[in-house]
Amino acid sequence: MKFDYKKYIRTHLLSLTPYQSAREEFTADGREMILLDANENPFATEVNRYPDPLQLELKEQIAEWKGVGVDQLYLSNGSDEFISNVIMGCCEPGQDQIVIVPPTFGMYKVSSRTHRVGVVEVPLTDAFQLDLPAILKAVDASCKIIFIPTPNNPTANSFDLNAIKELLENFQGLVLVDEAYVEFSTNPSIIPWLEDYPNLMVSQTFSKAQGMAGARLGMAFAHSDFIRFFNRIKAPYNINTLTINAALNRLKEQDKVGEQVQLLLDERRRLEEAFGSIPFIKQCFPSDANFILIRVDDSSLRYQQLIDCGIVVRNPSKNLNCENTLRISVGLPEENNRLIDALKSLSI
Ligand SMILES: Cc1ncc(COP(=O)(O)O)c(C=O)c1O
Incomplete structure (x- = not known):
């Protein structure tokens, strides 16, 4: 497919001469070299040398694991850094905008603000799904990137994949699908869609299931x-x-990661059942991730009571359509028992 990435990025960056370490040129063929190029301390520790700027050894293994080419993979200092990279690289400050779908992950907006990039907000539907007609109506040529986290944070549900496909086919800019919680989801990753949609970017992280x-x-x-x-x-x-x-x-411990994911999903089911018998929990939203969003009678009160019991949860009630909600991560079985006991004791 004919595709010109240049139309998505800031033009002045096209001519940027990147920083280059002298070493990259001479160590690529694996030859043993004396390294006197980077003013490091030559006495060996685990970290006395600068790391490989392109992380090739790690990328080769991740690329194989995820079924992509090394040239389709970028590693960042957490997904947060990539969010910043993509806004900085693609959006002209004071001119371009990003699109978000609240309630959504907070860093998209924070990062756009730090880069002086505008934000168009198109709320999710009442069922916390993408409102496609509203999105397509709200966007214009200044909208360079739309951020779609699925499963979503803080709502924990996944979005309909057909809606994401429609977005890819109709939105003029980049669609960044943030799959931070994909290992917990019943939906597969949409990385294979990269073949068909060059305007798609998918992000994942080592911070959650990994x-x-x-x-x-x-x-x-x-x-x-x-x-x-x-x-x-x-x-x-x-x-x-x-x-x-x-x-x-x-990467060598993926069997163990799979077992942990399964245990956390079993624990999530146990928590969901227990929440059903707590009178002040009014609603437990369907989760496809390792956390649960609940609606309670008074989120500030219940948040503080849980703190008094030594348990920290998140109060995302300031987010659009999240009044009186709490977001609770699935913990270890003993931690979940403590949570259930605390919720029961607060119900008396
Ligand atoms: C949807 C979503 N994306 C990204 C992140 C951040 O990931 P990282 O730790 O890789 O920066 C989070 C963290 O909570 C998240 O919920």
Whole structure:
């Protein structure tokens, strides 16, 4: 398919000469070299050398795991960094806009504000699904990216994949589908759709099911022209050696990750059942992720009472259509027992 990525990005960045480390040119063929190019301390520790700017060893393994080419994969310091990269790379400050679908993940708006990029908000329907006619009516040529997290945060449900397909076919800009919780979802990843939709970008993360939130590692999958572009504008060493090594080890433990995901899904079902017998929980929204959104009688009161019981949940009530809600992550079985006991004790 004929595709010109240049129409999606900021023109002044096309001529950017990226930072280049001298080492990249000479270490690619695997030859043993004496490294006197980067003013490092030569005494060996696990981290005395700068990391590979393109993280090729890790990318080769992730690419194989996800069924894409290395040239379709970009790694970021958490998905948060990629969100910032894509806004900075594609949106002209004071001129272009992004589109979000509230209630939605808060970083899209925060990041657009830091880049002085406008935000068009098109609310989800009452069933927390995409309102496609409203989206297509609200957007214009200034709307460069739409952010679609599925499963969504804070609502926990997944969006209808047909609606996402329709969006890809009718929205003029980039569609960034944020699959941070995909391992918990009954929907498959839409990474294979990259073949048909060059305006699609998919992001995933090591922070959720992969259990590496503290290491900060996000994965973005896109047309190779975009990946080459992001590699040119990124900070040279955005992924550190400790994170690269931790991820290489985690990739060998996918059986264990699968078991943990299954246990968390079983625990989610147990929590959902228990919530059904708590009188002040008015509604438990369907979840396709590792957290649950509930509606209670008074979210500020119940939030504080849980804090007093030593349990921190999230109160997303300020989000559109989330009045009196709490968002609760599925914890370890003992932690979930403590939560259920606390909720029962507050019901008396
Ligand atoms: C939908 C969604 N995307 C992205 C992130 C952030 O991911 P990362 O830890 O990789 O920056 C979160 C974190 O809560 C999220 O809910």
